[in-house]
Amino acid sequence: MKGIKIIALFILLSPAFKFANAQDLEWVQVANFPAAPRYETIAFELNGKAYAGTGANFTLTPQLYKDFWEYDPTTNIWSQKADFPSTPRYGCVAFAIGNYGYVGTGWDPSQKADFYRYDPVSNSWNPIANFIGAGRYDATAMSNSTSGYLGFGYSPNDWYEYDPITNAWSAKANLPASARQSTSGFVIGNNIYIACGGTAGGSYFNDLWEYNPIANTWTQKSNFPGAPRYASYHFTMCGKGIVGGGGSSSSLFSDYLAYNPVSNSWSSLPTFPGNLYLKGSSFSISEKGYVGFGRNLSSVYSNEIWKLQKIKPTINAVQGPCDTTVQFSMSQSGSNTSYVWLFGDGSSASSLNPSHSYANGTYTVSLISTYECISDTSFISVTIPNPTPVSSSFNTQIDSCNFTISFTAADSTQNHLWLFGNGSSSNLPNPVYTYSGAGNYTITHIVSNQCYSDSTAVTLNVPNAFEDQIFIPNAFSPNNDLKNDVFEFVNRSNCIEFTIDIFNRWGQHIYSGNQDNFSWDGTYQKKACSEGIYPYIIRFNKSYRSGFVTLFR
Secondary structure, eight states: OOOOOOOOOEEOOOOOOOOTTTTTEEEEEOOOOSSOOBBSOEEEEETTEEEEEOOBOTTSSSOBBOOEEEEETTTTEEEEEOOOSSOOBBSOEEEEETTEEEEEOOBSSSBBOOEEEEETTTTEEEEEOOOSSOOBSSOEEEEOSSOEEEEOOSSOOOEEEEETTTTEEEEEOOOSSOOOBSOEEEEETTEEEEEOOBOTTSOBBOOEEEEETTTTEEEEEOOOSSOOBBSOEEEEETTEEEEEOOBOSSEEOOOEEEEETTTTEEEEOOOOOSOOOBSOEEEEETTEEEEEOOBOTTOOBBOOEEEEEEOOOOEEEEOOTTOSEEEEEESOOOTTEEEEEEOSSSOEEOSSSOEEEOOSEEEEEEEEEEETTEEEEEEEEEEEOOOOOOOOOEEEEEETTTTEEEEEESOTTSEEEEEOSSSOEEOOSSOEEEOSSOEEEEEEEEEEOSSOEEEEEEEEEEOOTTTTTEEOOSEEOOSSSSSSOSBOOEEOOSSOOEEEEEEOTTOOEEEEEETTTOOBOSEETTEEOOSEEEEEEEEESSOEEEEEEEEOO
16 A cells, blocks of 8 residues: 655644634534544534544554444534445545535555445435546545535546536546645635645645636635645635644644635634644534544544634623622633623623623523624523611610610511620620629610611610619617508519518627518517617628618617
8 A cells, every 4th residue: 555654753833823813713622433543534514413434543453444423513422323335444535415425435455436325314325426537545525515526645636526416427627736645625615625735755735726616727826824734634614714733744733724715815723732643534513613533643543523613702790799780701702703792681782891780680691702604602690689678676675683685676687786885795686685784885786688787776774673673761660650660671673582681789680581571570589679770781692782770669
């Protein structure tokens, strides 16, 4: 078998060009091809799905393949289909016309000229007219809306057209340039474009040619501006031809460029970020380009698949918990991409990072981004709060027996801060607080939620249960005149507990009583005590009081 000899590995980038589209497009790896890694495969697109198969891997057994697979970009899943119906082979060509795929030529290990049509509806193959040129591999094949075209390969520069209606091949004008194999090609409108390629002797090209099927003529166009190469990847995207990757006998390339037929000029695309290979396959689906398979200069084979797509930005929305205005931004914007914001309330904007004011509610915000012919939409949901105003009003209940106040907030569901007027505080909605003593205290109650705050300050009197609730007389006269005949308290509080002890002038204990039975009639051991001054001690829960009472007869 003849071919291009691969001798060494050097990774080389093409000369630097301005990356006009680098901010608008990105490479994303998708599901790997699920069978053996390989190179010299075929691939084509039909009705929004890709089909790929055949190829070779000379490090495995078997070395040649005839399996055939379908890729669904919606689910990112590969599914095996009916095998290619002829011998396992590599270096085939493929194209699609209407609802059918066409696969033929290649090496098995001889150069082939047979051709077959694939029907994805019935998942079946049928032979068609053999290619009328010499059998070959590493040829180039493409199709426009009506016909298929095939040429070049090892090693002619001839060119043929296939008519699916008549199932016939016909010779067309040869390429007016050097014979080559492993070229790149793409279709724009009805015209075919051929770029780059190489020869078995190690010559590489970077010229670009346009074939006009109606005139059956070739016209040279602006050269591919990267390094001369062969076996590169190629596809059509938004009316532009994309060529990149590939290599030479000593180099692999990561640059990709887009050809604009209107201006006859090239512009650079994002550099390919993955492992570098050549002699793989390419296809495009819904204006997204796919590249995969291949072999590097160390004979490592690939089953990776990568996609070139427009960057789909992620929406960011910033708002405070009470804000009705939302600041929008996007994760990444492209210099050649246009944007339209739909705010979900009938309003829109075309600026990059707009802000928008809402009424309360929940809204679905859409960002439509358009690059060339590709549009997609990002979404985010925003909720504008409708917070409830708060009230700091409260009620109190005072327990004068132990200087305790129970506080009850009008709304216990919010955030609360109680300041008790003595340096102490609480965050409970309904606290109970005990003061150390009587007095006037300014109570401040602060209530808040994420959006509102309210405060109320009230001065409360905490009574002294001893001084304010008990009256103690300083004299009595037990003479049976029914006036002040006994020594007792005027107790205005039912919660005060106490004991009292009375002594005579010599300190002798002569009486004991408490809150339940205190009433001294001026006797000791049933004998009347003499007139005089009698000291006493009253003991309460937390304190005591001493004094004197005068007994008159």
